[in-house]
Amino acid sequence: MKTKDRIMISFAKILPSAYRKNLSQLFVYAGKRTNPEVWVGSSVVISLILFIVLVVTPYFLTRTFDIKYILIAFGVVITVQMMAYLMVYFRVEDRTKKVEEALPDALQLISANLRAGMTPFEALKLSARDEFGPLKEEIEFATAKAFGTESFTKALLNMSKHIKSEMLERAMKLFTTAMRSGGHTAQLLEELSKDIAETRTLKKELVTNTKTYSMFIMFTIVIGTPLLLAIAIHFLKMVTAIQAKTGRSTVGFGLDFLAGQITISPEFLTKLSMVILFITSLLACMLMGVISEGKAKHGLRFAPFVIGASIIVFFIARQMIGSIIGGL
Template sequence: MPTGMRKACRELVNYSGVRVRSDRLLGFITLFGLGVAFAVSFDATVLLGLEVNTSLLIFLAAYAVFEAGSYMWLWFKAEGKGRFVDGVLPDALQLMSMNMRAGLTTDRAFILAARPEFGPLEDEIRRAGKAIMAGSRLKDALLGMTKRIRSRTLDSAMKMIADGMESGGEIASLLEQTSLDILNTRLVEKEVRANVLMYVIFIFFAAGIGAPLVFGISTHLMAVMSEQMSRFAAIDFAKYQAGGGGFAGNLGVFTGFSGMGKAASVSPDFLMLYAVVSLLVTSFFGSLTIGLIKDGKEKQGVKYMPLLLVLSLGVFFATRIFVSAIFKI
């Protein structure tokens, strides 16, 4: 693994809160992924009788899917940890400020503010308080809280408090004001999410219901047309034209349609494959778009992807079954 990628993976493991050494966890994921990929490719080769090249492609695809799934698992754990900290951070800052206004020293104010309900933030607050008690600078202790939690809010708040202290501000007032600013920012974010909710609903409906309905009806219609064209092309018009008469003279028009049907024939299986692939691509990008609009990050949309895929494919096949039952092809 390249050095840069290894460093990024170590940081992600650190942020996720998994209590295992990053190198050991990454090694386990790599080796276990190879084992899973080998098992999948071997079973597929034995059961389906695939060639070596196809088995190799299945091995690579299975390994890539496993590694991507492991990465997303760690990423969501890190994001979930950060979101939880964002929710309890204002209360923690208020509690620190109250402790300092009550006359406690900075280290004691931090340690007593570490409550179990703060979750991961409890450990960071307690660690910062012990660092201050051991003689570390308050700025270093505050910034050290951001090394194990991926949170823009926490990072910005700690930097703001540290800069304010260097400018001569009172730490209790800085903590209280930062807490109020975070609460105000959260209210603004809720208003923005309420405003963009309509866009999320529209994209979800278009990708999960609208597109499958259109594809389901259109593929059935094309299957009917293809079958009718094949029947029409099977008629021997030359036999009727040889008989002469007024009707035979008009058969040239139908003969032209027959030739056009042969040239423009599209396989229903190809249309089915095209529709399914299109729905998969639409669901993939639709979920990423929903994550970007709703949560501000494309990766947040990955959690909507399974639901969108199941819904779109379910609506597609249900539409085909329903239309087929009506027209009885």
């Protein structure tokens, strides 16, 4: 083992063992052959470097410690760790999706091979096609293990330990059960293939039917919310400017709402708007993940783009509204 890897593994031990164990399992599902401890250690080192830079740099510039920069540094550390985890998680999800897309065709091919008089081992081995992607790799790995030191049944069941897919796990269990019981394995696999294909078709139809709701949510978050917040800030600026000019002379002229003291400044409302846009965009992306894939984490893939777009629209809208009102 290289010295660099040893150092990274030492840094990885800073994080809880439960987290490292969970990430190690995700590495197996993702098909990664590298040591997960090295990956975790690298993310820890990057987090520590960024933390030190964000805390020390303001001190050298101002010669004072500000709690604000420490909180920002902690936020960056948490963000880096989340990104390191989500990168592996999304690779697992992509691999699972590719396997489940190829599974019906693979089962049909295995069934056809069995009907042609092949043994289950030969039928599985010859079904490994390049277009099956990750499933081809697992089929080749399983047949290699079965050809060597492991039983064919155990090699089939272990395929689900390398790919996070309930469909694949159920298919392999039915395959092994049919072989043990001496049933009509080819017919069973063919029916299972049709069932999986129908399930995926229904899922696609469900996603298609909910696209209208998804588009409405995205429009509200990316366009509607930033626009309303920009209008609110300029309304506050107008009221503050009117109060500064008229003072309390508006009382009794139907403008009593302008007489009260406003404790919220436009600058504070701008910062609050940024927080609101960040939180609402994040929650909206999680909701989109639930709608499309049934998993909130899946929507986090689009969070940086949605958050960035909503903030950009907010500043553009604020500038445009300011120009329009200023020209009146």
